[in-house]
Amino acid sequence: MKKYLLYILRLLRIFTAIFRISLVADLEFRTHFFFKIIVDIIWYGSQLAIFEALFCYTSTLGSWTIDQTRVFLGVLFISDALYMIFFSLNVENFTDIIQKGDLDMILTKPVSSQLMISCRKMSIANVGSLLISIIWTIWAISNLPQSSINDHNIFLRTLWLIILIPSGLMIHYSIRFMLLSLNLIFIRADYLQFLWFQFYRFSFRSDSLFPPNIRIILLTILPLGFIASVPSRIVIDPPSFELYAMCIGGGIGLSVFFIFLSSLTWNWALKFYSSASS
Amino acid sequence: MNLYLSKNSNGGSKNSNGGSKNFNGSGKNNKGRLGKIFINRLKRMIIKNWSFAKMAIITNMEYRFNFFIDIFIQPIVGSLVELTLWLAVFSSISSKTIGGFTIQHYLSYVIWAAFISRITTNWMYEFKMVEDIEKGTLNTLLLRPISFFETYLSQFLGYKFMTTAFSLFVPILVVSIFQWPMLWERIPVAFILIFYYLIFAHLISFIVATISFHYTKVISFSVAKNILLWTLSGEFIPMDLFPKAYIYPILIHLPFANGVYIPVGFLTGRFSWDVLWLGFISTTLGILAVSPLAYWCWKQGLKVYTGTGA
Numbered sequence: 001m002k003k004y005l006l007y008i009l010r011l012l013r014i015f016t017a018i019f020r021i022s023l024v025a026d027l028e029f030r031t032h033f034f035f036k037i038i039v040d041i042i043w044y045g046s047q048l049a050i051f052e053a054l055f056c057y058t059s060t061l062g063s064w065t066i067d068q069t070r071v072f073l074g075v076l077f078i079s080d081a082l083y084m085i086f087f088s089l090n091v092e093n094f095t096d097i098i099q100k101g102d103l104d105m106i107l108t109k110p111v112s113s114q115l116m117i118s119c120r121k122m123s124i125a126n127v128g129s130l131l132i133s134i135i136w137t138i139w140a141i142s143n144l145p146q147s148s149i150n151d152h153n154i155f156l157r158t159l160w161l162i163i164l165i166p167s168g169l170m171i172h173y174s175i176r177f178m179l180l181s182l183n184l185i186f187i188r189a190d191y192l193q194f195l196w197f198q199f200y201r202f203s204f205r206s207d208s209l210f211p212p213n214i215r216i217i218l219l220t221i222l223p224l225g226f227i228a229s230v231p232s233r234i235v236i237d238p239p240s241f242e243l244y245a246m247c248i249g250g251g252i253g254l255s256v257f258f259i260f261l262s263s264l265t266w267n268w269a270l271k272f273y274s275s276a277s278s
Numbered sequence: 279m280n281l282y283l284s285k286n287s288n289g290g291s292k293n294s295n296g297g298s299k300n301f302n303g304s305g306k307n308n309k310g311r312l313g314k315i316f317i318n319r320l321k322r323m324i325i326k327n328w329s330f331a332k333m334a335i336i337t338n339m340e341y342r343f344n345f346f347i348d349i350f351i352q353p354i355v356g357s358l359v360e361l362t363l364w365l366a367v368f369s370s371i372s373s374k375t376i377g378g379f380t381i382q383h384y385l386s387y388v389i390w391a392a393f394i395s396r397i398t399t400n401w402m403y404e405f406k407m408v409e410d411i412e413k414g415t416l417n418t419l420l421l422r423p424i425s426f427f428e429t430y431l432s433q434f435l436g437y438k439f440m441t442t443a444f445s446l447f448v449p450i451l452v453v454s455i456f457q458w459p460m461l462w463e464r465i466p467v468a469f470i471l472i473f474y475y476l477i478f479a480h481l482i483s484f485i486v487a488t489i490s491f492h493y494t495k496v497i498s499f500s501v502a503k504n505i506l507l508w509t510l511s512g513e514f515i516p517m518d519l520f521p522k523a524y525i526y527p528i529l530i531h532l533p534f535a536n537g538v539y540i541p542v543g544f545l546t547g548r549f550s551w552d553v554l555w556l557g558f559i560s561t562t563l564g565i566l567a568v569s570p571l572a573y574w575c576w577k578q579g580l581k582v583y584t585g586t587g588a
Binding site: 029031032035036038039042043045046049050053054056057058059060061062191192194195197198199201202204205208209210211214 | 341343344346347348351352355356359362363365366367370371376377493494495496497498499501502505506508509514515519520521
């Protein structure tokens, strides 16, 4: 037990150091820092505009109303902001790290190489986007019809998001990381990253919008539905056994499984790595 | 555009001097001689630009799998996501039409929009221009007998021409199989507008790239610009779904609408020829408005450029 506590404390120290270094680095380019927040606001605005325009013509979309869809979008924005903070900068430089031989240095450090390569830089500017997303989500939840707020203890159930959003984030990260690991084998696997962005678009929509066959894929093999769609359900949909089973068993269980799978993939792919500029 | 042809103009001035010897001759001869000079210069310009366009085609064909993903898989997956959205929208409403158009109109729009937006988006050459300025490799390009603007415009057009030639059959095939609305005779004119719009798109990219003369990191500007263009071009949803009283009339008059909405709407029969002509006019006005700004940004950038890389 003490061993695990020490390990967690060590991780916290590492993350604090990474946060400090990243903050200093980010503030060096102040225009870029503020523009990053603006980029996110533009992206949020474009996603909101699509649904606001669509709901001018229909009252429900895949069983959700405009108020419920706003909650879903809020959860999606939070998950995206967290991904941007912790992983975006690192995954963008992944190919370069391998090609320039910087991975050699990372492999020699006394910390998990997967952790180091995935989290060695943070995008602090996106903390601003995260705050905006959280405020939007709280506003969207408080705007849900009064009946669903009173009937289903919605604010208590909102607390589930503290677990479910990070679970979805881990699934998102694991899939991306597994694809990136293939760079060790194929050297230039940029095309897989481009392809990933297209598949990632499935998470921008509620899983209930998709036909049953695609929906099954999005909740099992390629569980993009757990990034925002399933976590939103815990707040939006009436509580039921199936819902909790899907959130806890599916969301949390799959995130643990995918993290494990990403670690296996990384260790396997490392066997193909033949040092600098390979 | 001619604002960026300063180097060609210098090259051309030799011919003009040569031509001045004959100014004693008749006006008719002079006109003929000037015409020849103009044609020669034009020929030279086309040959130079064509060689860069060819280079872009060859370079991109080198990584065939990347190319295959870029022009086929990405738009296919993207359109699949959007198709499901529209199927869900129509299954949620009691009416058979939205904004006066049937589900087939929307499905046809989605499939065409996915492919045409791949053609009108400019990431690669914008990043290359930024990289040249940031790393100082712009020095070598400044010594070439072709301007920086033209170098990338010809590569951009060459690459997009190839993308169009290879990927066009996918939406045509899908639309034909499912018999979704499509006006075949409109394809050539719609693509003339798309390629005309590419000049405007490149000008915008050029302006974004010149920001890197002053700031080290401009990727966020690029991303912001592209997200705005996607939204304003109608890639996500047809613009006629936006409120008709105030948002739609503004969006349709902006040149950005020519990136997706106007050519796709024209192809799928959402509107008549009038809107297409409006598209040509707004693109022309867009180019005229943005060109001086691009030229000014370039000149301002060169003043602070040290040639050593950031």
